[in-house]
Amino acid sequence: MADAKKQPQKITGVAQVGPETAKGGAANKATLPSLNTLTLPYTLPSQGVPYGGAIPGGNVVLSPMRGEQEEALAGTGTGPHTARTVRHVIKGLVNLNGFPFEKLLLSDFVALVLNVMAFSYDPNVSVSVSCPECKKRNQYDTEVGKIPCDVLTEEKFKDASTYQVELPVSKVVIAFRPLTLEDTDAIEKFAQRHQPEADAKGSRPELTFGIAKAITHVNGKTVEEFGGLVPLRHWLREMTGRDLAALRKAMNDAESGYDLSPEIECVHCGHTFEVRLPEAGEFFRGKTAAPRSS
Numbered sequence: 341m342a343d344a345k346k347q348p349q350k351i352t353g354v355a356q357v358g359p360e361t362a363k364g365g366a367a368n369k370a371t372l373p374s375l376n377t378l379t380l381p382y383t384l385p386s387q388g389v390p391y392g393g394a395i396p397g398g399n400v401v402l403s404p405m406r407g408e409q410e411e412a413l414a415g416t417g418t419g420p421h422t423a424r425t426v427r428h429v430i431k432g433l434v435n436l437n438g439f440p441f442e443k444l445l446l447s448d449f450v451a452l453v454l455n456v457m458a459f460s461y462d463p464n465v466s467v468s469v470s471c472p473e474c475k476k477r478n479q480y481d482t483e484v485g486k487i488p489c490d491v492l493t494e495e496k497f498k499d500a501s502t503y504q505v506e507l508p509v510s511k512v513v514i515a516f517r518p519l520t521l522e523d524t525d526a527i528e529k530f531a532q533r534h535q536p537e538a539d540a541k542g543s544r545p546e547l548t549f550g551i552a553k554a555i556t557h558v559n560g561k562t563v564e565e566f567g568g569l570v571p572l573r574h575w576l577r578e579m580t581g582r583d584l585a586a587l588r589k590a591m592n593d594a595e596s597g598y599d600l601s602p603e604i605e606c607v608h609c610g611h612t613f614e615v616r617l618p619e620a621g622e623f624f625r626g627k628t629a630a631p632r633s634s
C-alpha cells in the first residue's frame with residue numbers, strides 16, 4: 341500500500357492546557373507545554389467505491405492514540421465488549437468527513453485498526469504459532485504495510501461476477517455484498533438473542549445468520565421475495581458443507597482489505613499453513629502494554 345508510506349503531517353488545533361482554563365489566579369502558574377500531534381492521510385482499501393462518493397478516493401485522516409484512548413482500552417481483553425470499545429476508540433481517531441462510521445465496510449474498519457495502531461506505536465506485528473504438522477514453534481514477524489491488502493476498484497465493484505457464485509452441489513446462484521459494521525452489530529445481536537440455545541448445545545447459530553446477512557439474491561430473486569432472513573437462514577442450515585464452503589470462499593475472495601490469515605512456511609519442516617494475525621483487542625493490548633515511540 342503506497343498510501344501507508346505517506347509522511348505524517350504536522351497539524352495544529354489540539355486542545356492546549358492554558359492558564360485561563362484553570363481556577364483562580366492561575367495566570368502566574370506555569371503552562372504545560374503544548375502537545376503537538378501528527379495526523380496521517382490514509383486511503384481505505386475500498387478506495388471509497390462502495391460509499392457513493394461520500395468518501396472520495398477513500399481518503400481519510402487518522403489521529404494517533406493518546407493516553408485517553410489507552411485508558412479506555414486498558415480494561416479490555418476479548419469478546420463483544422472489547423470489539424465495542426475498540427470501535428469507539430477508532431471512531432474518535434478517524435475523520436470520515438461526516439460519513440456514518442457504522443456504514444463502513446468491515447474490511448475498511450479492520451484496515452483502520454491496523455493503521456491507527458501502526459501510526460500510534462509501531463508497524464510491527466509479531467505472532468508465535470505452532471506448526472500443525474511438526475508442532476514446533478514458529479515466530480512470524482511482519483509489518484502492517486507488508487500484510488497483503490486487496491484494493492477495491494470501480495471496475496471490480498461494478499462487475500456482477502465479483503459478488504456472485506454458483507454453488508457446486510445445488511447449482512444455485514447466490515449474489516452477496518460485503519458486510520458493514522452495521523451488519524456485524526446485527527450478527528452480534530442475533531448471537532446474544534440465541535445465547536441460551538448456544539450455551540445449551542455449544543453451537544453458534546450466528547454462523548449461518550452471518551452468511552445470510554451478506555446474501556442479496558438467490559437465483560436472481562431478492563431475499564425479501566423469499567420472506568427475508570429467517571427462511572434464508574433455515575435454508576442455509578440445510579445446505580451441504582461443500583456448497584457452504586464454496587459460498588464462504590467466494591465471499592472471502594470478493595472481500596477487499598487485509599488478509600489476516602497469511603500463509604507461512606514452517607522453518608522446521610517446510611509445511612505451509614495459515615497464521616491468524618491477532619484480532620483488534622489482542623493487538624491493542626500488546627501495543628499499549630509496552631508502547632514504543634518510532
Ligand SMILES: [Zn+2]
Nearest residue numbers: 471474606609
Ligand atoms: Zn513444521
